[in-house]
Amino acid sequence: MLLVPLAAAALTAAAQDPPKAKKLYCWNDPDSGRTCSDALPPDRVNSARDEFSVNSGARVGAVDAAMTAEQRADAAAAAIQARADQAAADTRKRTEQAMLLSYASEDDLKRVFTERSTLVDNSVDTARYNVASMRAALITKLQQAGDAELSGRQVDAKLAQDIGQRHAELVRQQRLLNSFEQQRAQLSSEVQDTLQRYRTLKGAAQPPG
Known part of the structure; x- marks a missing residue:
């Protein structure tokens, strides 16, 4: 007995739902230019398009390309x-x-950077000393090889190997030195930037006089 009223209610609700407004779809076609249709072709579902009301002609929406x-x-x-x-x-x-x-003061902040700067400076000094020592040792070995060749003697295999090893070590030490010097330059820039930022923040944090 309940099925009849329920079915009637469903039919009444369906009758009260307004029909969906028809749309006109317009998109740009590479071949034919601007194209419009009241039915969207399946191959244009993912294309960019504008949508207009068929009744009023007003633009009611737009869809970006997928x-x-x-x-x-x-x-x-x-x-x-x-x-x-x-x-x-x-x-x-x-x-x-x-x-x-x-950091209560700028001096407190500077002390932190002083410690870091000291460590980097020590690394730079050590690398410079190593480069100078390796260069001097390599020059000595090269002179020995040069003397041997000038005397008409063949350069000893062990001497040639030693020269190659010392040269490789010198190159490695030079790279370390360059790296430490870059760190030092970057740290100097960081110190200035941080101090400037600290002064700005400190000034902003001060109550107005």
Whole structure:
């Protein structure tokens, strides 16, 4: 007995639902130019298009073209980079607040950098000494080889091997020296930037006079 009223109610509700407004779809076709149709072809489902009301002709919406796999990968990479940039900004803000709390004065902050600078300077000095020593030793071995050749004697195999090893070690020490010198230059720049930032933060944190 309940089926009849329920069926009648369903028919009444369906009759009250307004019909969906018809749309006109317009897209750019590479061959035929601007194309419009009241039915969207299956091969244009993923294409960019504008949608208009058939009754009023008013533009009622737009759909962007579906992204390619490469575009999706680029978008994902951009989202990851944006999150990383935001995390870096948050970290910097927390670091700046910690810096204000940790160092009561500029001299306290300078002392920290002085310790780091001393360590890097020691590394630079040691590398310079090693380069000079290895260069002098290599020159001595090369002179021995040169004397042998000028005397018409064949350069000893052990001497030639020693020259090769010392040359390789000299190159390695030179690379270390260059690395330490770059660290020193970067540290000097970091010191100036940090001190300038500290002064700015300290000034902003001071109550107005």
